[in-house]
Amino acid sequence: MKEKLIKNNKVSLLQVARAAGVSKMTASRVLRGEGGYSEQTRTLVMQKVDELGYLPNRLATVFAGDKTSTFVGVSIPDLGNEVFAHVLEGIDRKLGSFDYQSVLGLTQHTQEEEESWIRTVLSWQPAGLILTGRYHSKRATEMLRNAGIPIVEIWDLNSSPLDLSVGINHFDSGFDMGRFLIGCGYSKIGYVGTSHDTASAATTRLDGFCKAVEGGGGQVAKQLCLHDTATYYPGYYGTEQLLAAGSGIECIFYQNDAMAFGGLQYCTAQGMRVPQDIGIAGWGDLPIASVLDQRLTSMHVPHLKLGQTAAEMMIARLSNEPVDPCKDIGFRLIPGSTVSHPTNR
Amino acid sequence: MKEKLIKNNKVSLLQVARAAGVSKMTASRVLRGEGGYSEQTRTLVMQKVDELGYLPNRLATVFAGDKTSTFVGVSIPDLGNEVFAHVLEGIDRKLGSFDYQSVLGLTQHTQEEEESWIRTVLSWQPAGLILTGRYHSKRATEMLRNAGIPIVEIWDLNSSPLDLSVGINHFDSGFDMGRFLIGCGYSKIGYVGTSHDTASAATTRLDGFCKAVEGGGGQVAKQLCLHDTATYYPGYYGTEQLLAAGSGIECIFYQNDAMAFGGLQYCTAQGMRVPQDIGIAGWGDLPIASVLDQRLTSMHVPHLKLGQTAAEMMIARLSNEPVDPCKDIGFRLIPGSTVSHPTNR
DNA sequence: GGCAGTTGAGTTACCCGTAACGTTACGCTA
DNA sequence: TAGCGTAACGTTACGGGTAACTCAACTGCC
Numbered sequence: 001m002k003e004k005l006i007k008n009n010k011v012s013l014l015q016v017a018r019a020a021g022v023s024k025m026t027a028s029r030v031l032r033g034e035g036g037y038s039e040q041t042r043t044l045v046m047q048k049v050d051e052l053g054y055l056p057n058r059l060a061t062v063f064a065g066d067k068t069s070t071f072v073g074v075s076i077p078d079l080g081n082e083v084f085a086h087v088l089e090g091i092d093r094k095l096g097s098f099d100y101q102s103v104l105g106l107t108q109h110t111q112e113e114e115e116s117w118i119r120t121v122l123s124w125q126p127a128g129l130i131l132t133g134r135y136h137s138k139r140a141t142e143m144l145r146n147a148g149i150p151i152v153e154i155w156d157l158n159s160s161p162l163d164l165s166v167g168i169n170h171f172d173s174g175f176d177m178g179r180f181l182i183g184c185g186y187s188k189i190g191y192v193g194t195s196h197d198t199a200s201a202a203t204t205r206l207d208g209f210c211k212a213v214e215g216g217g218g219q220v221a222k223q224l225c226l227h228d229t230a231t232y233y234p235g236y237y238g239t240e241q242l243l244a245a246g247s248g249i250e251c252i253f254y255q256n257d258a259m260a261f262g263g264l265q266y267c268t269a270q271g272m273r274v275p276q277d278i279g280i281a282g283w284g285d286l287p288i289a290s291v292l293d294q295r296l297t298s299m300h301v302p303h304l305k306l307g308q309t310a311a312e313m314m315i316a317r318l319s320n321e322p323v324d325p326c327k328d329i330g331f332r333l334i335p336g337s338t339v340s341h342p343t344n345r
Numbered sequence: 346m347k348e349k350l351i352k353n354n355k356v357s358l359l360q361v362a363r364a365a366g367v368s369k370m371t372a373s374r375v376l377r378g379e380g381g382y383s384e385q386t387r388t389l390v391m392q393k394v395d396e397l398g399y400l401p402n403r404l405a406t407v408f409a410g411d412k413t414s415t416f417v418g419v420s421i422p423d424l425g426n427e428v429f430a431h432v433l434e435g436i437d438r439k440l441g442s443f444d445y446q447s448v449l450g451l452t453q454h455t456q457e458e459e460e461s462w463i464r465t466v467l468s469w470q471p472a473g474l475i476l477t478g479r480y481h482s483k484r485a486t487e488m489l490r491n492a493g494i495p496i497v498e499i500w501d502l503n504s505s506p507l508d509l510s511v512g513i514n515h516f517d518s519g520f521d522m523g524r525f526l527i528g529c530g531y532s533k534i535g536y537v538g539t540s541h542d543t544a545s546a547a548t549t550r551l552d553g554f555c556k557a558v559e560g561g562g563g564q565v566a567k568q569l570c571l572h573d574t575a576t577y578y579p580g581y582y583g584t585e586q587l588l589a590a591g592s593g594i595e596c597i598f599y600q601n602d603a604m605a606f607g608g609l610q611y612c613t614a615q616g617m618r619v620p621q622d623i624g625i626a627g628w629g630d631l632p633i634a635s636v637l638d639q640r641l642t643s644m645h646v647p648h649l650k651l652g653q654t655a656a657e658m659m660i661a662r663l664s665n666e667p668v669d670p671c672k673d674i675g676f677r678l679i680p681g682s683t684v685s686h687p688t689n690r
Numbered sequence: 691g692g693c694a695g696t697t698g699a700g701t702t703a704c705c706c707g708t709a710a711c712g713t714t715a716c717g718c719t720a
Numbered sequence: 721t722a723g724c725g726t727a728a729c730g731t732t733a734c735g736g737g738t739a740a741c742t743c744a745a746c747t748g749c750c
Contacts (some may be wrong), residue, residue, distance in 0.1 A: 010493075010736095012446045012736060012737085013737065014736075014737095015737065018577055022698090023698095023699055023700055023701090023738095024633040024700090024736090024737080025699070025738085026699055026700085027736095028737065028738065029698095029699095031737095032738090036697075036698070036699090037697085037698065037699085038724095040699075041698075041699090052489050053487065053488070055464070055467050055468055055488065056468050056737085057468060057470065057735095057737075058468040058469050058470075058718070058737095059404050059407060059408050059414075059469065059470055059736080059737095060705095060735075060736035060738090061733090061736080061737060062404055062409065062703055062705095062736075062737095063404055063405065063408055063609075063704095063706070063736075063737075063738095064704075064705060064736070064737045064739085065705080065737085065738060065739085066704090066705060069404075069469075070465075071448070073471075078434065078436060079424070079430045079431070079433055079434040079437075080430075080431070080632075082427065082430070082719070085424045085427070086424070086428040088449075089424040090539075091422065091423060092449050092450075093449050093451060094449070094727090096451065096462075099465070101448050101449070101450070101465065101466065101469075102448070103416070103420075103446050103447070103448050103449075103451040103725090104437050104448075104449050105437075105441070105445070105735045106437050106438060106441065117441075119400070120415075120444070120446065121446065122400050123400055123402060123403040124403050124404065124414075124416075124446075125402060125403075125404055127394070129725055140425065140724040142398065143398070143400070145397050147424050148355075154367065156603070163705070172714085179715070206421040223652075230634050232632050232633050232635055232636045233632065233635040233636055235636070236635070246613065248513075255738095258633075261633075261636065262636045265366055265636040265637065266636070269638050285563075287425075287577050287578065288577050288603075288633070290577055290578040290581070291577045291580070291581045291606065291607045291611070292610065293610065293613065293614050331573050334618065357705090357706060357707085358707065359706080359707095367729075367730090368729065368730050368731080369706090369707080369708095369731095370707095370708080370709095370729075370730065370731080371728080371729055371730080373707065373708065374728095374729090376707095377708090380731075381728065382727095382728065382731075383727085383728070383729095384727085386728080394728090401706095401707085402705095402706060402707075403697085403707095404705095404706080404707095405706035405707045406707055406708075407707095408705090408706075408707075408708095408735060408736075409706070409707045409708045409709085409734075410707080410708060410733065410735090442709080496706090523708065524695085567725075691738090691750105692749105692750095693734105693746090693748105693750090694747100694748095694749090694750105695739085695746105695747080695748085695749100696735100696745100696746085696747075697744100697746080697747095698743105698744085698745085699742100699744085699745100700723105700741100700742080700743075700744095701740100701741080701742070701743090701744090702739100702740090702741080702742095702743085703738105703739090703740090704734105704737105704738090705724105705736105705737095705738095706731105707721105707734105708731105708732085708734090708735100709733090709734090710727100710731105710732090710733090710734105711730105711731085711732085711733100711743100712730080712731070712732090713728105713729085713730070713731085714727105714728085714729080714730085715723100715726100715727090715728085715729100716726090716728095717724105717726090717727100718723105718724085718725085718726105718735100719722105719723085719724085720722090720723085
């Protein structure tokens with residue numbers, strides 16, 4: 001790119017104004033359409049804008065006005081997990097329609113990554129932040145409190161959020177699934193997931209699940225937390241590992257539907273019948289479930305809507321409209337046919 | 346947030362300097378660690394930084410230095426399609442490790458969205474742009490040329506890029522798949538996809554595919570381009586539509602593996618055997634393929650690596666290192682077992 | 691003819707950090 | 721003790737746009 005040589009070819013407002021034979025201020029007024037100029041002047045200025053290919057410098061605007069930008073920082077653990085890709089899609093589409101831009105941060109499920117990302121992104125004077133999860137490092141929390149900008153914590157419902165929160169109660173969703181599986185007559189149940197972090201929604205879910213199972217007289221015979229991403233293949237080999245011990249597990253609960261599908265495939269490949277020989281339950285109700293010949297037992301969570309809602313709350317706050325600080329987006333159990341229902345017995 | 350009332354609580358360098366009893370410049374030098382101060386001064390300034398919770402304002406830095414920011418604009422068509430989620434993940438991880446941030450733009454496959462996003466994002470003085478696809482509106486192209494920043498066009502390999510390009514030759518990948526299927530002995534082949542845009546990689550792929558099939562004496566009997574997202578369920582019902590006509594189609598090529606899996610499920614549900622009764626070929630080699638009991642015929646494309654490479658090229662350019670302007674990331678045909686091979690006949 | 695009101699345009703200060711240069715103070719040498 | 725070098729720090733200008741203010745020219749009305 002030879003243009004780099006002329007790197008100061010950025011056309012500024014002053015140059016437009018000069019070309020049009022007016023002052024910087026007049027040009028600025030025309031650009032902002034706030035009146036105080038003649039139609040003739042307007043036409044002339046706009047013509048020069050076109051001719052010179054002037055693009056406003058928003059940094060200068062923010063800088064001058066002591067305002068915030070139109071950036072919204074969005075932290076997401078990872079995109080290999082379809083769930084979060086959908087959440088992000090919901091966020092960015094909604095933000096975009098209000099002329100805000102997402103500044104992405106993939107925090108890889110670690111608080112250190114999150115803290116360092118928060119520090120960086122705050123230095124860009126964002127209009128607000130949307131963070132996945134409710135657990136942040138001490139220094140991060142401090143920075144967030146002092147930032148003086150709207151903050152939406154998503155995914156994990158937080159009854160005492162830093163500012164705003166939208167998500168679901170993961171403990172309850174795990175609990176409900178546990179109770180449901182107990183109700184189906186299972187007593188020895190396994191779990192396959194990937195989270196090895198105590199401060200994560202998946203862990204909270206598992207806690208709720210265990211509580212319900214144990215409270216219902218069952219037993220979470222084995223919990224497998226793989227060091228891997230929560231997708232198909234880990235579900236497959238995780239199931240293999242889980243069942244290898246031969247501990248008489250009757251049903252497996254997975255961290256999400258992708259893993260559950262992996263597990264389903266493993267079981268089928270081994271000649272096991274689902275649900276007669278083993279029960280399979282997923283979580284999240286991912287799109288893949290729509291084409292399986294069995295309805296996967298799962299927990300429906302409106303991912304896209306969750307993202308949209310987070311963005312809407314952010315925008316409401318930015319527009320100084322009243323916002324309910326805590327929003328439970330809800331979940332819904334899908335009984336499906338990959339576990340055996342008592343009525344079928 | 347009551348803090349909004351004190352919205353000017355932003356601590357500036359001047360305040361730190363005053364608190365430490367030094368000049369702004371001294372404080373600045375300490376912060377940048379470029380020497381020219383005593384150890385005593387350094388300690389004092391850093392202490393005040395901590396006390397006051399000072400966070401640098403990077404807008405001011407960029408503004409002052411006439412430099413570019415550490416933003417990289419990244420345009421992606423949509424995230425519902427797993428393929429692009431992986432590409433984005435590759436990009437953001439790599440950029441992040443070099444302290445650059447992605448500013449996301451979901452362009453929904455339209456040039457108008459892209460143009461408007463480019464205009465906005467350029468006004469933030471990004472360090473560079475990564476764009477999906479090689480087709481841009483006239484005005485967008487103009488803006489990009491005048492921007493004077495590195496631009497990486499990804500996905501669709503572009504032999505004469507605006508600046509840099511990395512991707513694959515979609516025509517060839519379609520052509521290879523077409524030739525392969527013809528070699529398998531198929532002659533009446535169908536296609537199911539979602540793209541209704543002539544300026545898209547999927548369309549280019551289909552063109553290559555048709556050319557190979559027709560050149561090989563076969564026939565692309567029916568092409569279905571749904572107005573939907575390229576995921577599982579459209580693959581399912583698209584297959585239903587395609588086969589409803591009863592035109593004797595022997596094999597179906599899909600826009601990607603997710604759609605192919607949807608199609609596979611439809612066919613199986615209808616009692617058809619794959620590949621004996623019908624052949625199924627996908628594209629992209631998505632993770633789901635790793636757990637199917639049949640190896641899905643597909644085209645492997647290193648999505649994550651594509652994203653990483655794009656980010657690496659961007660960083661090289663930004664560091665003034667030499668970069669090969671065109672990089673073919675390549676693809677690899679996966680014969681799989683969902684089409685009947687001549688050797689098996 | 692004088693004055694208020696309107697319209698267009700110019701002036702200045704400011705936002706925050708950085709580069710370039712100017713100033714001060716101190717220690718060393720002759 | 722004058723002279724000089726240099727470490728340490730201060731001062732100033734700048735960048736692009738905005739807000740608030742001033743100023744000039746022209747209109748219309750009494």
